[in-house]
Structure formats: structure tokens, C-alpha cells
Amino acid sequence: MADKKARLTVDGLDEVIELPVYSGTIGPDVIDVRPLTGKGLFTYDPGFVSTAACDSSITYIDGDKGVLLHRGYPIEQLAENSHYLEVCYLLLNGELPTKAELEKFTYTISNHTMVHEQLSQFFKGFRRDAHPMAIMCGVVGALSAFYHDSLDINNADHREVCAYRLIAKMPTLAAMCYKYSIGQPFMHPRNKLGYAENFLQMMFATPCDDYEVNPILARAMDRIFTLHADHEQNASTSTVRLAGSSGANPFACIAAGIAALWGPAHGGANEAVLSMLEEIGDEANIPEFIAKAKDPDDNFRLMGFGHRVYRNFDPRAKVMKKTCDEVLSELGIENDPLLKIAKRLEEIALEDPYFVERKLYPNVDFYSGIILKAIGIPTSMFTVIFALSRTIGWISHWNEFHSSPNRIGRPRQLYTGAEMRDYPAKK
Ligand code: CMC
Numbered sequence: 001m002a003d004k005k006a007r008l009t010v011d012g013l014d015e016v017i018e019l020p021v022y023s024g025t026i027g028p029d030v031i032d033v034r035p036l037t038g039k040g041l042f043t044y045d046p047g048f049v050s051t052a053a054c055d056s057s058i059t060y061i062d063g064d065k066g067v068l069l070h071r072g073y074p075i076e077q078l079a080e081n082s083h084y085l086e087v088c089y090l091l092l093n094g095e096l097p098t099k100a101e102l103e104k105f106t107y108t109i110s111n112h113t114m115v116h117e118q119l120s121q122f123f124k125g126f127r128r129d130a131h132p133m134a135i136m137c138g139v140v141g142a143l144s145a146f147y148h149d150s151l152d153i154n155n156a157d158h159r160e161v162c163a164y165r166l167i168a169k170m171p172t173l174a175a176m177c178y179k180y181s182i183g184q185p186f187m188h189p190r191n192k193l194g195y196a197e198n199f200l201q202m203m204f205a206t207p208c209d210d211y212e213v214n215p216i217l218a219r220a221m222d223r224i225f226t227l228h229a230d231h232e233q234n235a236s237t238s239t240v241r242l243a244g245s246s247g248a249n250p251f252a253c254i255a256a257g258i259a260a261l262w263g264p265a266h267g268g269a270n271e272a273v274l275s276m277l278e279e280i281g282d283e284a285n286i287p288e289f290i291a292k293a294k295d296p297d298d299n300f301r302l303m304g305f306g307h308r309v310y311r312n313f314d315p316r317a318k319v320m321k322k323t324c325d326e327v328l329s330e331l332g333i334e335n336d337p338l339l340k341i342a343k344r345l346e347e348i349a350l351e352d353p354y355f356v357e358r359k360l361y362p363n364v365d366f367y368s369g370i371i372l373k374a375i376g377i378p379t380s381m382f383t384v385i386f387a388l389s390r391t392i393g394w395i396s397h398w399n400e401f402h403s404s405p406n407r408i409g410r411p412r413q414l415y416t417g418a419e420m421r422d423y424p425a426k427k
Contacts, residue, residue, distance in 0.1 A: 006031045010041065026060060042412040049308075052233075053409065054241065058091060058396055059232040063309035068316065070230060071095070079319045084225040084389075085109060085195050088167055091230055091396040112168035113189035113198070115176075116146045123180045132177040132384045133262045139173050141255030153247060153402050162250045163395045170388040171195070175202030178381055196222035199388075204376065216330040217375050223323050224368055227316045228386050230393030236260040236267065240394040241401050242409040250398060257394045258387045264303065267390070270365040270382040273304040274373060277338045277345075286345055294354045304366030305349060306358070316364035324367045327374050339370055 004021035017039055020032040030052045033043045045051045060069040068075040071090050078087055082096075089097045089105050097105060122142050126135050143165070150161040176186050179202075187202045197213040200221060205211035231237070239260035243253040261267035280289050292300040307314055328334050346362055349355045365386075372382050 004029065008036075010039075013039065024055070025057075027062065042414075044414050048233075048238070053238065054233070054401070056232065056397065056400060057094070058400060059230045059393070061232055061309050063307070063311050066310060066312040066315050068231070075227065075315050076319055079223055079226050079316075082226070083195075084222050084229065085167075087226050087229050088392040091392050092163055092399065108164055109168045109195070110189075110191040110198075112165050113172055113191060115143075115169050115172050119143075119146065119173075120176070120186060123176060126180070128181055128183065130181075132174075132181060132380055133258065133268075133387070135177045135180070136173065136384055136387055137255050137258050137262075139176075140170075140258055141252050143169070143251035144249040144255075147251070151249065153244075153250065156403070159250070159399050159402060163392075163399060166251070166254060166391050166395050170391045171199040172202060174381070174384045174388045175199060177384060178203055178378070181378075181380075194218065194222070196225060200375075214330070217327065220323050220327045220371055221375065223319065224371065224385065225389040227319060227364060227368075228389035230390070230396065233397075234266065235263075236390065237394055237397050240398050244398045244401050245406060245409040250395070253398055254391060254394055257390070261387055261390065262383060267365075267383045267386040269303050269363070270369045270372070270386060271379050273342075273365055274338070274369040274379045274382070276303045277341050277369075280341050280345070283341055283344050286341065286348060289345075290348060290352065294352075302345070302349060302355075302360070304362055304369075305355065306360040307363045310361065310363065311359040313361045314363045317362045317366055320364055320367040320371070321362075324371050324374075327371050331374055333374060336370070336374070338373070342366065342370060 003023070006019045006021050008017040008019060010017070017035065019035060021029050022032060023029050036042065043051070058071065060072075061067065070078060070087065071094055073082075073090070073096075078090075082090075085106055086097060086102055088109075089102060119139060119142065122139050123135065126138070147162075147165060150158040150165070152158045172189050179186050185207055187205050187207070189198055190201055191198070193201055193213070197218045200213050200218060201211055233241075236257040240253045240257040243256040244250070248256075264272040276289070280286060289300070289302070292298045293302045293305075324339070325334075328336060328339060333339075346366070349360065349362075354360075368386075369379070369382055372385065373379070377385065
């Protein structure tokens, strides 16, 4: 219920339009602009900078304070004390699981890890040098052709099974992308392993040798999954909601999310950070790149810096930096030249007035690439790992959308094209 009102006057309209104002649990109030359509008006907000497109109880971000909460729990506490599968349960169900609930959830997920054998045929249709995100868009979309027993989006049980399948199968598909690209046989999931361990096993084991998962690297992998699990209404999540709003198949909606994530302004940034650090190559070249980033006539941006919502620091980046130090020390590569460039770049950017004035801080992707590289994951797989991690966020939002009354998403526009005109008469 709205207990406040906003009043709007518009030149040419001789009435004051009253708009309801709603308050959330925390965060800014929102003005309900829906009555404007009846007055022949739309709002204009390219990039959805000031527009709330839904209500949601999953994730809250305070960008000024650097706060990220999942179902109320701060991300730092979840990263430190919880683990990815527990966070998946939390995002999906709203509350932390009891011990028994978590055991059942873990068991269920581990029993959905295999993909239909025929799906492996899909991979063979791709060139070996295809970008793994191109393959992921294809094979995740293709899941919609396989699982016909859970497609009633209005049935909560069906939606739940879809979520289980997606959480369980994404690591299998992601690892298959990698194995395909290097010409090695696909490794089957090992259900007695933990979620992150199993992923590393499917990535790096071969049928010829025993493979032991390093627990520190498995923990770091799990933390990367956890830190990327959800981030409220970002471009890819909004895409999944919008695709879902038409009643589309859930696997196809997730494939749409993967496509939206791919770009360097969003999930593709982790790959772009590493490419940028490699291009910089030496600390001596940093000033040249900083100058390019500041040049208004140059499109170059410092990858891994800035965020639409965080105008202080990205709380995920803080945890990621700590994890990065742990991993590099475990692997004995604290003197990694790319890490040195990254640290120097961060120092310079945090002092430079251009970045300070625009509140451009390192984001989650600034350090995740360095960790993934140290673990041995190729750069082209970075965004795939982001997609794997974010799948729980996407499916939780998709489930939330379908759990309450909803309508198809349909933005309006400010039309700036030609006025109505007649097609020229035939000569
Ligand atoms: N390097 C240099 N200048 C920048 C950068 C950057 N990384 N980011 C923003 N700016 C400048 C921009 O040129 C503009 O300057 P001015 O006011 O003089 O025109 C000002 O800062 C505001 O930028 P904006 O484009 O209006 O900001 P936005 O909120 O639309 O974009 C962003 C946010 C994340 C797309 C952008 O900061 C960016 O491109 N960063 C690099 C890519 C990146 O690291 N993306 C990962 C985001 S975190 C992972 C995720 O959640 O997807």
C-alpha cells in the first residue's frame, strides 16, 4: 500500500497527476508511474538508471555504502562462512537450510549432474576454436529440447526441478566446453565430490591419470561461484526476467541471460581484464593506458573498474582480493607479473582524480581473472564460469517472477523517426 504520494505537473496539462510512492524494506522509495499511461505520457529512462521494473525479495544492493545482501545476509559473511550450494538454497528458497534440508538439496543436485548423452553430439557441431560462451548459449538453449517433464512454468514443482537441473548441469556443460576446445574426452561428473571440486575434476582430470583436487583451489573456486551468485536486476538477470515474461521455456531464458552476460561491460569484463593486463605487459606502460582511459576521444576503458550501482567499493572485490592473495600464496606465485601490474594499476587509479571524481573502484572482475588464471583456467572460460555461478541468480529471479501475478515486459519509447508519410506513387 502506498502511504506517500508524488505530484506531477506537466506543461499543457491542467491537472496535477498524483502518483503513489512505495517503500521497500530498505532502499529508496519508488514512484509508481503506471497512471501516466492513462494521461498519454510515458517516462523516459535509457539504460534503466532510475527505473524499478519489478519488486523482488532476493538481493539488495546499496551502491553508495558498498553493501550486497542475499535474502538479508551480507555477501562478506556468506563468502566467509557459507558455501555455494547453501547460497543457492538460500537464494532459491528465501531462508538458510537446516542441516537435513542442505543434505537433501546437495543430494538432489548431485543426482542431476549428468547431461543427456545426446547433448554431447551438440558440441561436435561447433568448431574447436569457437568461443566457449558461443557454445554455452547453444547448449544451454538446447536443454529446452531435452527435459519435457518439467515445462509447466505455472507449476511450482516443475519450476523447482528446472532450477535443480540448471544448478547441477551448468558445471558439467561448462567443463565440456573446455574439454571440447582442447580435444580431450569429456569427464563425467563424480557425485561424491563437492560442487566446486567436481567442476575442477571435470575440467582437469583425464581418463588416463588420477586427479587430486587441491582443497585451497576448490575453496577459491567455490568462493568465486558464491561471489557471482546473484546481483539483483543487472542486464542478464533483467534479460532472463523479460524473456521469461513471455512464458518462454526456462532453459531458453537462461540461454538469453548467458548471451546478455557475454559482453565486456557485464560478465565479459573478467576476460577483458586479463587481456588488458597482458596488453599492458609492463608496469612502465601503465601511464599510457591510464591516459587512454581518461581520453574522452578514446573508447578504451580500464576493464574491471567502475560499476553502475557501486559508487563506493564493490564488496565482492574486497573478498576476491583476499582470495587472490590466498591462491597465489598457495601456488607460490605471489610475484606473478600480471598481479604486479594489477596492483599498481589499482593504486594509481584509486589516487587519480579522474577515477576518484567518477567513483570508479575495482569491481569483482578485477581480481577474479587473476585467480582463475592461477588455477589454470583459460581466459576464454572466465565468462563461462561467471555464467555458471550466476545461473542460480537467474533461475531464482525467473522463479520469483512466475510465483506471483505478472505480465509481459514491454518497455515504451520516445519515437524520433519520420512522421507518417505516403508511399510514393508508382511511376
Ligand atoms: N574506465 C574509464 N572510464 C570509465 C570507466 C572505466 N572502466 N567506467 C566508467 N568510466 C567513465 C565514463 O567514461 C564516464 O565518464 P564521463 O562522465 O566523463 O563521460 C563516467 O565514468 C560514467 O560512466 P558510465 O558509462 O556512465 O557508467 P555506467 O554506469 O553506464 O557503466 C560500467 C558502468 C560497469 C559499464 C562501466 O564502468 C565500465 O564499462 N566498466 C568497465 C567494464 C567492467 O569492468 N564491467 C564489469 C562490471 S562488474 C561485473 C558485473 O556485474 O557485470
